[in-house]
Amino acid sequence: MRYRYRVTIRLILALFFVIFGLKLIDLVISPITFYLSYLSLFYLSPVLMDSTSFVIQNITLRFISACTAGSAYLLLLLLVLFVDLRWKKIIKVFLYGALLILVANLIRIDILIISLIKYDSTLFDTLHLLFWKVLSTVYVLLLWILLTWWFKIKEIPIYSDIKRFHWHHKEGWRKHREKKR
Numbered sequence: 001m002r003y004r005y006r007v008t009i010r011l012i013l014a015l016f017f018v019i020f021g022l023k024l025i026d027l028v029i030s031p032i033t034f035y036l037s038y039l040s041l042f043y044l045s046p047v048l049m050d051s052t053s054f055v056i057q058n059i060t061l062r063f064i065s066a067c068t069a070g071s072a073y074l075l076l077l078l079l080v081l082f083v084d085l086r087w088k089k090i091i092k093v094f095l096y097g098a099l100l101i102l103v104a105n106l107i108r109i110d111i112l113i114i115s116l117i118k119y120d121s122t123l124f125d126t127l128h129l130l131f132w133k134v135l136s137t138v139y140v141l142l143l144w145i146l147l148t149w150w151f152k153i154k155e156i157p158i159y160s161d162i163k164r165f166h167w168h169h170k171e172g173w174r175k176h177r178e179k180k181r
Contacts, residue, residue, distance in 0.1 A: 003084070003164070006084060007084070007161055010081045010082070010084075011081075013081055014078055014081045014082065017074060017077055017078065017081070018074075018078070021070075021073075021074045021077065022065075022070045022071065022074055025068070025070040025073045025074060026065045026068060026070050029068045029069075029070065029073060029098075029102070030063075030065060030067075030068045032102070033063075033067065033068045033069075033102065033105060033106065033109075034052075034063050034067075036102075036106055037054075037063070037106060037109045037110070038054065040106060040109075040110055041054065041056060041110065041113060044056075044110070044113075044114065044117075045057055045117065052064075054113075056113065056117060057117055059116060059117065061113065061116075067105075067109065068105070069101060069105045069108075069136060071136075072101050072105075072136055072139070072140050073098055073101055075140050076094060076097045076098065076101065076140060076143065076144070077094055078157075079144050079157050080093050080094045080097070082157035082161070083153055083155040083156075083157050083160060084155060084160065084161065084164075085153065085155075089151065092151070093147050093151050093153070096147065096150075096151075097143055097144075097147050100143055100146075101139075101140070101143065104139055108131050111127065112124055112127055112128055112131070115127050
């Protein structure tokens with residue numbers, strides 16, 4: 001019964017984050033990413049900043065919510081919620097993973113801005129699409145593999161819960177049949 005309770009809570013939380021997660025992540029992560037990007041770029045070139053954009057060498061770069069990689073954080077959060085872990089470990093795994101996503105995203109932003117300043121907008125556009133369409137998903141999947149190894153997570157998201165429910169159902173049915181005999 002305790003397992004079913006944990007699964008129910010995890011599924012309710014996952015549904016909540018699917019509905020409201022990107023907005024919440026954006027609310028928390030956007031300012032952190034924006035100001036840390038500013039600090040890292042400040043050493044590269046003089047940077048002017050207002051509430052949502054940078055001006056570097058007369059190029060204005062607007063920082064939008066997609067720049068925070070909110071979907072990567074959400075995917076990581078859902079992966080963590082879809083395995084049966086203690087709450088303390090769920091939080092720990094997510095925080096370590098979120099920190100690694102933040103670092104990778106700051107590096108991505110710096111690379112994109114350097115490519116725009118030093119080279120041209122064509123290279124920027126190409127790299128931006130490469131990061132956005134391919135590397136971000138691959139990064140989160142590799143990050144998940146690293147986190148499962150690091151924290152010794154033996155379960156597979158969703159599959160392990162389904163397998164466990166199937167086993168419990170099968171065992172319950174077997175016990176029920178034995179009682180009838």
